Amino acid sequence: MIKKLFLIIKNNLLLTLLVGVLIGLLSSWVLYEGLHRTSDDRFCIVCHEMKPMVAAYHNDVHGGNGKTGIKVTCVTCHLPHDNVFAYIATKARNGVVEGAIHFFGNADAIDWQANRANRAHFVEDKACAQCHTNYKTNEAISEKGHKMHEHYASLKGTDKEINCASCHAEVGHKGLRSMLNYYKPEYEYYKGKLDKKKDEAEKKLAEEMK
Amino acid sequence: MSKETMSRRDALKMGALGTVGMAMLSASNAMAAAPTEKDVKFDEEYDVIVIGTGFAGLAAAAKAAERGYKVLILEKMGRVGGNSVINGGGMAVPNSSWQKKYGIQDSGELFIADCLKAGLGINHVELLETIVKRAQDALDFSIKCGAKWQDVKPAWFGGHSAPRSLVTDNMSGSGVIKPMHEFVEKLPGCKIMTRTKMDDFVMSSDGTSVVGVTARINYRFDPKLLSDDMENKTGEKKVYKAKKGVVLASGGFSMDKIYRKLQDPRLVEDMDATNHDGATAGALLKAFQIGAFPVHIDWIQQGPWASPDERGFGVAPLLTQQGLFKLGVAVDVRNGKRFMNEMADRKTRADAEYVILREAPKAYPVAIGTYNTFEEQVYPIMEKGLSGGVMKKFDTLDALAANYKIPADALKETIKKYNEDAKNGTEDQFKKQSLKDVKGKEAIEMKGPFYAIRLVPKPHHTMGGLQINTKAQVISANTNKPIPGLYAAGEVTGGTHGASRLGTVAVTDCLTFGMIAGENI
Amino acid sequence: MRSKKTLLAVGFFLLFSVMSLVGSEANTPPTPEVKITPELKEKFPMKPHHEKLAFKCTDCHEGQGDDPENFKAIDDKGCLSCHKTKQFLADRLKFMDALHTNPHNSIHDGTKLYCDECHFEHKKSDNMCLSCHSNDVKLWMRPTP
Numbered sequence: 001m002i003k004k005l006f007l008i009i010k011n012n013l014l015l016t017l018l019v020g021v022l023i024g025l026l027s028s029w030v031l032y033e034g035l036h037r038t039s040d041d042r043f044c045i046v047c048h049e050m051k052p053m054v055a056a057y058h059n060d061v062h063g064g065n066g067k068t069g070i071k072v073t074c075v076t077c078h079l080p081h082d083n084v085f086a087y088i089a090t091k092a093r094n095g096v097v098e099g100a101i102h103f104f105g106n107a108d109a110i111d112w113q114a115n116r117a118n119r120a121h122f123v124e125d126k127a128c129a130q131c132h133t134n135y136k137t138n139e140a141i142s143e144k145g146h147k148m149h150e151h152y153a154s155l156k157g158t159d160k161e162i163n164c165a166s167c168h169a170e171v172g173h174k175g176l177r178s179m180l181n182y183y184k185p186e187y188e189y190y191k192g193k194l195d196k197k198k199d200e201a202e203k204k205l206a207e208e209m210k
Numbered sequence: 211m212s213k214e215t216m217s218r219r220d221a222l223k224m225g226a227l228g229t230v231g232m233a234m235l236s237a238s239n240a241m242a243a244a245p246t247e248k249d250v251k252f253d254e255e256y257d258v259i260v261i262g263t264g265f266a267g268l269a270a271a272a273k274a275a276e277r278g279y280k281v282l283i284l285e286k287m288g289r290v291g292g293n294s295v296i297n298g299g300g301m302a303v304p305n306s307s308w309q310k311k312y313g314i315q316d317s318g319e320l321f322i323a324d325c326l327k328a329g330l331g332i333n334h335v336e337l338l339e340t341i342v343k344r345a346q347d348a349l350d351f352s353i354k355c356g357a358k359w360q361d362v363k364p365a366w367f368g369g370h371s372a373p374r375s376l377v378t379d380n381m382s383g384s385g386v387i388k389p390m391h392e393f394v395e396k397l398p399g400c401k402i403m404t405r406t407k408m409d410d411f412v413m414s415s416d417g418t419s420v421v422g423v424t425a426r427i428n429y430r431f432d433p434k435l436l437s438d439d440m441e442n443k444t445g446e447k448k449v450y451k452a453k454k455g456v457v458l459a460s461g462g463f464s465m466d467k468i469y470r471k472l473q474d475p476r477l478v479e480d481m482d483a484t485n486h487d488g489a490t491a492g493a494l495l496k497a498f499q500i501g502a503f504p505v506h507i508d509w510i511q512q513g514p515w516a517s518p519d520e521r522g523f524g525v526a527p528l529l530t531q532q533g534l535f536k537l538g539v540a541v542d543v544r545n546g547k548r549f550m551n552e553m554a555d556r557k558t559r560a561d562a563e564y565v566i567l568r569e570a571p572k573a574y575p576v577a578i579g580t581y582n583t584f585e586e587q588v589y590p591i592m593e594k595g596l597s598g599g600v601m602k603k604f605d606t607l608d609a610l611a612a613n614y615k616i617p618a619d620a621l622k623e624t625i626k627k628y629n630e631d632a633k634n635g636t637e638d639q640f641k642k643q644s645l646k647d648v649k650g651k652e653a654i655e656m657k658g659p660f661y662a663i664r665l666v667p668k669p670h671h672t673m674g675g676l677q678i679n680t681k682a683q684v685i686s687a688n689t690n691k692p693i694p695g696l697y698a699a700g701e702v703t704g705g706t707h708g709a710s711r712l713g714t715v716a717v718t719d720c721l722t723f724g725m726i727a728g729e730n731i
Numbered sequence: 732m733r734s735k736k737t738l739l740a741v742g743f744f745l746l747f748s749v750m751s752l753v754g755s756e757a758n759t760p761p762t763p764e765v766k767i768t769p770e771l772k773e774k775f776p777m778k779p780h781h782e783k784l785a786f787k788c789t790d791c792h793e794g795q796g797d798d799p800e801n802f803k804a805i806d807d808k809g810c811l812s813c814h815k816t817k818q819f820l821a822d823r824l825k826f827m828d829a830l831h832t833n834p835h836n837s838i839h840d841g842t843k844l845y846c847d848e849c850h851f852e853h854k855k856s857d858n859m860c861l862s863c864h865s866n867d868v869k870l871w872m873r874p875t876p
Contacts, residue, residue: 144812151790160785167784181826189870190830197829288845295839296863384839405845433862487862521865598866
């Protein structure tokens with residue numbers, strides 16, 4: 001059997017090559033599309049529990065609400081980019097775990113406000129440094145800002161290490177706390193009284209996601 | 211004797227002079243006389259200095275600055291506005307452009323008559339006449355500074371014979387203070403210094419005129435002190451010159467635990483008021499010390515509709531005035547009996563409550579009613595009263611009686627008699643007018659549930675203060691003429707309201723005379 | 732080397748470069764060191780959210796020397812050197828604006844209060860709203876950080 005196959009290939013080397021390249025290109029394209037289409041806000045918002053996060057992201061500079069309109073996708077900050085394998089592995093694992101919670105668990109019972117305390121886990125410093133390479137030298141940063149960046153640098157590698165997100169708490173999702181409150185108020189007093197705000201946010205989101 | 215060391219004679223002279231100097235200094239401190247310009251060195255010079263950033267203070271400052279003067283405003287608290295930012299933002303204006311727009315008939319005479327009735331006839335009528343003449347100008351001036359008033363028919367407040375009270379768009383005095391504050395800050399030469407306490411006046415060398423003030427910057431008010439004016443020593447001393455004069459707009463003294471008790475010993479030190487913590491008599495007393503006439507000092511308006519179960523004004527006044535008092539009853543917890551006409555004027559009711567509290571300081575009377583006793587507009591606030599704990603709800607009168615330790619049988623008897631009187635149209639023992647509306651029905655529905663609020667009188671407004679003329683000039687008790695360089699406006703003055711102030715007239719008084727002070731200085 | 736002149740010019744250039752490099756380093760004054768003892772930590776405890784960031788005394792008390800007994804409160808300017816602006820802080824609690832319960836944007840004072848009317852670093856913080864809204868504050872917001 002194998003000998004027969006080997007002969008066919010040997011005799012039609014060019015054809016095999018062409019077919020091989022075609023299969024390679026096709027699978028690359030499929031993989032690319034697959035990864036690409038599961039990387040931005042349009043995909044993440046398929047799960048409704050992500051709505052407040054996406055809404056807040058749209059109000060943020062990183063979501064396109066800045067002077068230049070530059071927009072970074074969700075995965076740029078929330079997945080590792082040091083190498084392709086780490087990226088795909090983390091993506092796949094997250095997909096399975098989060099998918100399971102969404103379909104078989106109770107996504108609406110998640111305490112998102114409490115999760116914000118883990119923000120450094122969700123956004124690694126490497127993700128910020130990818131773009132913000134000049135955070136040590138940028139003259140637009142205040143004197144106090146520079147001092148704090150030096151403080152951050154001095155703690156790197158120690159047991160008191162802090163992260164970008166330790167201070168820059170709502171970066172990427174401006175007004176996240178308020179947006180989460182519109183969906184699920186933190187304090188009893190506001191229950192049922194912020195629905196109008198929630199409706200406004202959903203309407204705006206629908207517009208933006210058209 | 212050598213040149214380096216002092217001669218013995220000289221040393222003795224120095225010692226003697228020093229001792230005399232020290233004695234004089236301590237004597238002058240004990241006498242607390244205002245320093246003269248010879249004794250001080252001015253740190254900064256201004257044309258006008260205003261004390262206080264409430265309605266009166268900001269109106270005076272805005273008007274003076276508009277005229278091109280360099281104005282310094284001193285505010286002892288960290289926040290701007292004092293009582294003026296925590297009230298309901300209502301301003302009564304007789305014959306206003308609003309009334310004209312909404313077809314309301316009113317007259318200055320009617321306004322003055324209303325104020326005189328509430329004031330028991332002892333108001334200083336010339337001040338009321340000034341308000342009638344200038345209130346519209348003050349209203350327009352506030353609008354010029356950025357205040358926004360609701361474009362609706364003026365509200366009809368108690369004691370007025372016509373609807374004449376405008377309300378700010380955010381239903382708070384801050385609707386006037388915030389824009390006025392920004393207006394003043396933007397004017398060149400104007401400076402507002404918060405956490406800066408005026409300590410005393412600086413008088414001219416001959417002691418007759420006010421030429422400046424001494425003050426302390428970085429002052430930190432301490433609400434825990436019994437008398438912040440006397441005990442608080444924080445801050446660094448400064449002296450400011452006022453070339454044209456000083457406007458005193460330091461407000462009332464409902465929270466001055468020492469001074470208010472002198473006027474009314476029933477106001478014990480731990481009693482709450484509806485005012486902010488900074489409403490003290492310090493600046494008022496300094497003005498008396500330089501010779502200003504006191505007027506109506508012991509007329510302190512107390513609200514009988516307040517509750518000891520919340521700080522300040524709270525929600526109780528709305529729930530009682532527009533609810534429990536109207537058709538419900540107020541009972542003495544010791545015997546379950548009524549003790550007053552729940553809808554009489556403020557003073558009558560406060561005095562009745564005091565009769566009980568003087569005998570038993572913690573036996574706060576209780577106002578009782580049922581759902582039907584509340585007016586419709588108060589329904590949303592009922593929830594607030596219940597969730598905050600000021601108002602309590604009970605299924606039965608027995609449960610209510612048990613909670614407040616009222617003899618249950620006596621209470622039930624009281625309410626039975628009350629309902630009978632109402633149903634039959636007979637006048638009750640306290641001659642309550644509003645009972646007439648319930649003829650044929652149950653005043654307090656016996657099916658319940660029953661709502662209750664504990665009551666305590668709270669000082670609300672000090673009608674008395676400095677005597678001023680119609681130009682807002684403070685009059686001297688030594689000469690019966692204006693003290694040159696001293697003006698006053700607002701609650702720190704006396705006479706306008708007589709024995710008892712009508713609601714929403716305070717804002718008018720403050721803005722009008724504040725503006726007049728700024729015009730005349 | 733073309734000539735002695737070139738050599739001289741290059742030499743001077745090198746010298747000046749070195750001088751400017753050395754000079755720029757010497758311009759920043761050294762931050763005073765404060766020895767943080769357990770007694771100091773007990774006397775001046777830091778809030779948890781600042782403790783997490785491993786701050787030192789001199790990170791806030793800039794230019795006040797090295798003796799904590801002489802340190803003064805840093806005032807609004809100090810707080811806002813990190814916490815941006817009062818408007819920014821009001822926006823962080825935007826969800827409270829809907830019901831007018833935002834302590835950083837109240838109906839009475841807007842965004843114009845001093846930070847230390849309520850917030851203290853080395854002792855329990857206060858809540859100015861409580862001076863009147865004694866019953867409501869616990870329903871509207873959490874204890875002041």
